[in-house]
Amino acid sequence: MQMKGKVGDEFVIEGHHVGEPERKGEILEVLTDGDVTRFRVRWDDGVEGIFYPGVDAHIIHLAR
Numbered sequence: 001m002q003m004k005g006k007v008g009d010e011f012v013i014e015g016h017h018v019g020e021p022e023r024k025g026e027i028l029e030v031l032t033d034g035d036v037t038r039f040r041v042r043w044d045d046g047v048e049g050i051f052y053p054g055v056d057a058h059i060i061h062l063a064r
Helices: none
Strands: 009-012 025-034 036-043 049-051 057-060
Touching: 025 049
Parallel strands: none
Antiparallel strands: 009 025, 009 057, 025 036, 036 049
């Protein structure tokens, strides 16, 4: 399944264990190469990186 996020939207990754907090990150850039989409994300701890979303991630489309 292809994720359809835009710059300014937010990824949320659910915690994998009981009591583990979710992780949030703002999409800074959408990177595509053929059928592969990945995202440059700034996480809530300030770290930026390239993210290939898995099944535990969902996108919140924020109002602009």
